[in-house]
Amino acid sequence: MKNLRAAIGTPSAIIAFEAAGRHMNFSNAAGELNVSQPAISRQIRNLEAHIGRPLFIRRGNKVRFTEQGQLLFEATKESFRNIIAAVEQIADAAYDRTIKLQSQPILLSTFVLPVMVELQRAFPDFFIDIQASENDVPVDDERPTIAILYGDGNWPGMRSELMFSDIYFPVCHPLLLKGMRSADPADLFGRLPLLQVPNFIDPWMEWRRWGEHFHIKGLMTKRPQFINDYEVLLQACRSGQGIAVGAVHLVREALAEGSLVRITELTVNSDFGFHFVYDPRSLQKGRFADVLSWLRDRAEETRQRCQAMLEDDHVRWQPR
Structure with a gap:
């Protein structure tokens, strides 16, 4: 089984992809992550190149998922939700002990x-x-x-x-x-x-x-x-x-x-x-x-x- 880096390249690329998919807008994703819009585009292009399949269909300023992009986004969204829930649980436990x-x-x-x-x-x-x-x-x-x-x-x-x-x-x-x-x-x-x-x-x-x-x-x-x-x-x-x-x-x-x-x-x-x-x-x-x-x-x-x-x-x- 591949590790995460072998599967997607850099972890920052999957973070950029999840934000772009959630907003369906590269500029809004850039604002959330406090980076430039070209940086988001570059991360997603790198991810697509690493996987070997397009993830977004771009039409001017509008984007939508390809079939492969939708599949990856559903998996990413669920994984990120689980990570956030675990972090909040850990933080709450520490909060209760403070x-x-x-x-x-x-x-x-x-x-x-x-x-x-x-x-x-x-x-x-x-x-x-x-x-x-x-x-x-x-x-x-x-x-x-x-x-x-x-x-x-x-x-x-x-x-x-x-x-x-x-x-x-x-x-x-x-x-x-x-x-x-x-x-x-x-x-x-x-x-x-x-x-x-x-x-x-x-x-x-x-x-x-x-x-x-x-x-x-x-x-x-x-x-x-x-x-x-x-x-x-x-x-x-x-x-x-x-x-x-x-x-x-x-x-x-x-x-x-x-x-x-x-x-x-x-x-x-x-x-x-x-x-x-x-x-x-x-x-x-x-x-x-x-x-x-x-x-x-x-x-x-x-x-x-x-x-x-x-x-x-x-x-x-x-x-x-």
């Missing part, structure tokens, strides 16, 4: 990426696609998606589960405190520059709110340096440019490595936090529920580590 993880870049880098190796090891037959997105990007409801979003838990049409609530406290680079002799908040905030994210969803990110709550006048009148991205704000804070409101789950590693320190005992518990957000229909797909459960466990471990961090005296600054 889960998208969607979140802001800062949380991907602090929570998702550190556990990715373990996650892939736990689910070796699954593909985990990571997508960095803004917090207000809609959750994909066409494919299984676990979004990690910041807010109050209200995402209409979606199910949300609290990962961990935010706990806030002031932080800065330790060198910024060089020469400071007092841990009095009024003195610290009065002398050191402030960094702030404007228009943040949680009002506790505003220094004015801290001033009103803790009765620190300097925080109600002093203008902070505004930076509209929290990850960039933390980079500025770690480089010694000012004091920032630290969210414990996002500054934990910086506290552990010593690039940030807590500067006072002032702490607030937020009504906002990070949530797993997903379409509840996804729970019926593949091992979506198992992956979600695995991530819940990792979130609980992170919450416990953060709680331990809050009780660690080594991450607090003490005046000398």
Whole structure:
């Protein structure tokens, strides 16, 4: 039995023939395949020469099959249909084994990426696609998606589960405190520059709110340096440019490595936090529920580590 190349010559010729036969127009076939019309004509002439029989009867711009061309087209059409169906079946199977993880870049880098190796090891037959997105990007409801979003838990049409609530406290680079002799908040905030994210969803990110709550006048009148991205704000804070409101789950590693320190005992518990957000229909797909459960466990471990961090005296600054 001949192989395909021996029977038809180049595979591109049979692709051109099938497209031309389906359209009954060489120009339309060329447009579909993104080649020129002469290229289609040349491929079909080569195929006819290889087979030794004409496949089309050409009359100006119109074509129709010869008897041999009709026979070959019926076989080609059925074969191509089977190939397309098989490819779609394979793609659907891969699609069913893919889960998208969607979140802001800062949380991907602090929570998702550190556990990715373990996650892939736990689910070796699954593909985990990571997508960095803004917090207000809609959750994909066409494919299984676990979004990690910041807010109050209200995402209409979606199910949300609290990962961990935010706990806030002031932080800065330790060198910024060089020469400071007092841990009095009024003195610290009065002398050191402030960094702030404007228009943040949680009002506790505003220094004015801290001033009103803790009765620190300097925080109600002093203008902070505004930076509209929290990850960039933390980079500025770690480089010694000012004091920032630290969210414990996002500054934990910086506290552990010593690039940030807590500067006072002032702490607030937020009504906002990070949530797993997903379409509840996804729970019926593949091992979506198992992956979600695995991530819940990792979130609980992170919450416990953060709680331990809050009780660690080594991450607090003490005046000398």
